[in-house]
Amino acid sequence: MAMRELTMVQALNEALHEEMARDATIFCLGEDVADPYGGAYQITKGLTYKFGAERNRNTPISEAAIVGVAVGAAQTGLRPVAELMYMDFMGVCFDQILNQMAKIRFMLGGQVKLPMIVRGQQGSGRGNGAQHSQSLEAYFFHTPGLLVVQPSNPYDAKGLLKSCLRQDNPVVFLEHKMLYNVKGPVPEEEYLVPLGVAQTISEGTDVTLVATGAMVNRAKAAVAKLAEEGISVELIDPRTLFPLDLDTIVNSVKRTGRCIIVHEAQKRGGIGAEIAAQIMERAFDYLDAPVERLAGLDIPIPYAPHLEKATVPQEEDILRAARRLVREGGLR
Amino acid sequence: MTDFVMPKAGITMDEGTVVSWLIKVGDAFKEGQSIATVETDKSTIDVNANEDGVLLEILVPAGTTVPVGTPIARLGRPGERAEASAPPAPAPRAAGARMRISPLARRMAAERGVALEGLAGTGPGGRILRRDVEAAAAARRPATAPAATAPAAPAPSGAGRRVALTRMRRTIAERMTQSATTIPQFRVSREVDVTRTLAAREALLPLQVKLSFTDFLVQACALALTEHPGVNASFAGAEVIQHEQVNIGLAVAIEGGLVVPVIRDAARLSLLEIGRQREALVAAARSGKLMPDQLTGGTFTISNLGAFGVDSFDAIVNPPEAAILAVGQVVRKPVVAEDGTVVVRPMLSLTVTADHRVLDGADAARFLGSIAAHLTQADQFRLA
Numbered sequence: 280m281a282m283r284e285l286t287m288v289q290a291l292n293e294a295l296h297e298e299m300a301r302d303a304t305i306f307c308l309g310e311d312v313a314d315p316y317g318g319a320y321q322i323t324k325g326l327t328y329k330f331g332a333e334r335n336r337n338t339p340i341s342e343a344a345i346v347g348v349a350v351g352a353a354q355t356g357l358r359p360v361a362e363l364m365y366m367d368f369m370g371v372c373f374d375q376i377l378n379q380m381a382k383i384r385f386m387l388g389g390q391v392k393l394p395m396i397v398r399g400q401q402g403s404g405r406g407n408g409a410q411h412s413q414s415l416e417a418y419f420f421h422t423p424g425l426l427v428v429q430p431s432n433p434y435d436a437k438g439l440l441k442s443c444l445r446q447d448n449p450v451v452f453l454e455h456k457m458l459y460n461v462k463g464p465v466p467e468e469e470y471l472v473p474l475g476v477a478q479t480i481s482e483g484t485d486v487t488l489v490a491t492g493a494m495v496n497r498a499k500a501a502v503a504k505l506a507e508e509g510i511s512v513e514l515i516d517p518r519t520l521f522p523l524d525l526d527t528i529v530n531s532v533k534r535t536g537r538c539i540i541v542h543e544a545q546k547r548g549g550i551g552a553e554i555a556a557q558i559m560e561r562a563f564d565y566l567d568a569p570v571e572r573l574a575g576l577d578i579p580i581p582y583a584p585h586l587e588k589a590t591v592p593q594e595e596d597i598l599r600a601a602r603r604l605v606r607e608g609g610l611r
Numbered sequence: 612m613t614d615f616v617m618p619k620a621g622i623t624m625d626e627g628t629v630v631s632w633l634i635k636v637g638d639a640f641k642e643g644q645s646i647a648t649v650e651t652d653k654s655t656i657d658v659n660a661n662e663d664g665v666l667l668e669i670l671v672p673a674g675t676t677v678p679v680g681t682p683i684a685r686l687g688r689p690g691e692r693a694e695a696s697a698p699p700a701p702a703p704r705a706a707g708a709r710m711r712i713s714p715l716a717r718r719m720a721a722e723r724g725v726a727l728e729g730l731a732g733t734g735p736g737g738r739i740l741r742r743d744v745e746a747a748a749a750a751r752r753p754a755t756a757p758a759a760t761a762p763a764a765p766a767p768s769g770a771g772r773r774v775a776l777t778r779m780r781r782t783i784a785e786r787m788t789q790s791a792t793t794i795p796q797f798r799v800s801r802e803v804d805v806t807r808t809l810a811a812r813e814a815l816l817p818l819q820v821k822l823s824f825t826d827f828l829v830q831a832c833a834l835a836l837t838e839h840p841g842v843n844a845s846f847a848g849a850e851v852i853q854h855e856q857v858n859i860g861l862a863v864a865i866e867g868g869l870v871v872p873v874i875r876d877a878a879r880l881s882l883l884e885i886g887r888q889r890e891a892l893v894a895a896a897r898s899g900k901l902m903p904d905q906l907t908g909g910t911f912t913i914s915n916l917g918a919f920g921v922d923s924f925d926a927i928v929n930p931p932e933a934a935i936l937a938v939g940q941v942v943r944k945p946v947v948a949e950d951g952t953v954v955v956r957p958m959l960s961l962t963v964t965a966d967h968r969v970l971d972g973a974d975a976a977r978f979l980g981s982i983a984a985h986l987t988q989a990d991q992f993r994l995a
Contacts, residue, residue, distance in 0.1 A: 507619040509680025536715050536741060567715040567741045568734070606614065608734030
């Protein structure tokens with residue numbers, strides 16, 4: 280019998296139901312997360328009915344309060360899951376994330392644990408405009424003290440959320456608005472996805488392709504087309520940005536000699552830059568071409584749909600880059 | 612411009628036959644339009660374009676079978692005109708431009724003993740890539756065994772001490788076999804009266820740097836190579852590459868074999884600078900500390916067996932160089948002077964072995980003549 284398929288929303292919801300049943304210290308908070316509404320994206324649906332209003336609670340529209348409360352609760356024995364309705368709103372609570380959440384364990388000399396998750400959706404594709412379409416993982420990636428998780432499919436989303444709820448460090452968990460309703464196989468049995476382990480989606484010999492978030496599905500489609508053209512691609516989804524599984528990426532590049540990194544976030548200072556630098560440091564003598572980055576344009580994301588689409592890498596961009604890299608040896 | 616390849620239209624498909632081209636060269640097409648019909652072992656299918664464009668060139672005509680992934684046509688962007696397009700040739704390097712080479716290719720070239728100078732790169736801007744080094748390494752094995760029909764040389768019998776080949780020995784064996792079997796070589800020799808050069812060296816002995824006779828040889832060759840740029844060259848198939856710089860390799864005998872460290876840009880160096888480099892390179896060679904980039908890039912080689920009492924010998928061209936100089940020992944000999952009397956002079960035997968694909972007898976003779984002139988007259992040497 281084929282494995283059942285769930286959307287990412289269903290997978291995340293199931294993870295919360297299962298973990299909250301297992302661990303009474305876990306609770307959710309955020310804007311409109313409580314039943315009957317169940318959250319702007321339905322991630323927390325049914326949790327109030329099953330576990331009560333204290334364990335799935337609505338908050339005022341104050342991101343600083345949401346995250347601040349979570350920081351306090353996590354220090355005093357609870358495991359909060361704080362939802363930001365759009366990750367773009369992190370600007371409002373960034374002091375809580377940057378200066379409190381990321382640093383408290385260190386500044387208190389390890390006297391407290393901080394088992395909390397700030398989770399929310401990011402990404403473009405719905406015409407939500409510049410302030411509601413961003414990919415902001417680089418800000419969290421650059422902040423020591425935070426785990427940063429970015430699942431690309433329902434299986435990883437559920438497995439990673441469960442893993443995050445079973446460890447004691449603060450996590451920023453980044454979902455994507457355009458992946459919420461994409462279905463994927465999710466087992467009925469209990470499983471976990473380990474943090475800090477990349478997934479090699481396809482094995483290949485000609486070029487290593489590293490993709491994150493919504494770019495993974497575009498990369499998968501490109502890999503299938505490239506295989507027909509005789510170009511063999513090794514596709515890697517890091518899944519967690521910190522801790523980042525550089526070993527898997529570097530070992531792959533040492534075999535293929537070529538690498539393309541694709542992410543939706545703007546190119547300048549994006550995570551692709553860090554990965555490229557580390558590949559250069561660790562595998563310089565194995566590179567047959569400079570590492571390529573395909574990424575969002577360095578501009579605020581436009582509102583008009585055709586312009587919004589032109590701002591982020593598409594499947595065609597991945598195809599073109601891979602063909603040029605393998606056939607002509609690179610772009611420059 | 613992109614390659615349009617034979618698509619893999621099925622899991623088991625390894626090759627396909629182009630049945631017919633549905634458009635002609637120069638025709639424009641739209642995304643999704645069928646541009647060719649292809650037959651596999653299972654079916655006949657129409658192949659569609661991935662994007663709007665124009666057919667620039669048909670590479671595989673109708674009726675031909677090719678493996679999956681083989682380019683069968685060249686497509687251009689809409690509006691591009693179909694010109695006679697050259698096959699993807701290695702981009703020639705702009706004169707004096709820095710050599711572009713990927714780190715991987717550089718490492719592979721060092722590991723396999725492939726000389727980088729003269730290697731054509733097929734990457735962007737003429738960058739040398741892994742595939743270029745692999746092609747060069749594969750080309751070193753002679754494409755056709757020269758004595759394919761001759762009986763194989765009898766293998767030596769089993770008794771006796773067996774010495775495994777070191778990597779150096781193996782490289783020498785490969786390269787010299789390749790040189791001797793694939794390059795038509797000839798030799799020109801003459802004896803040179805080196806009285807004045809020896810006197811010049813004597814006069815400089817009180818200086819800090821002890822100049823060896825080799826340093827004068829290097830400068831004499833560097834001057835001669837500058838005067839005869841056709842000798843400072845490499846055969847490259849369809850063309851001869853005349854190198855910008857004169858990089859002179861010195862054959863140095865070391866434990867277990869021979870290495871050829873290179874004095875770079877020798878034409879611009881003074882005798883003192885040549886002496887310093889020669890000393891450092893020979894020391895590094897003898898202690899096994901030469902770096903890969905000290906062993907590559909040579910455009911000419913000098914091999915000197917005079918120290919071993921050899922009067923004269925013939926060296927084998929060191930590919931991809933076009934010529935090599937073999938030097939014997941200085942011997943005081945009776946010679947007939949201008950005025951008919953017999954005098955005793957220090958004579959040196961020089962033999963140039965040349966690649967006949969690049970140089971003819973007269974070229975080699977003139978070049979050797981220049982070296983001889985510099986050593987005989989000793990008035991062009993530059994100390995500092």
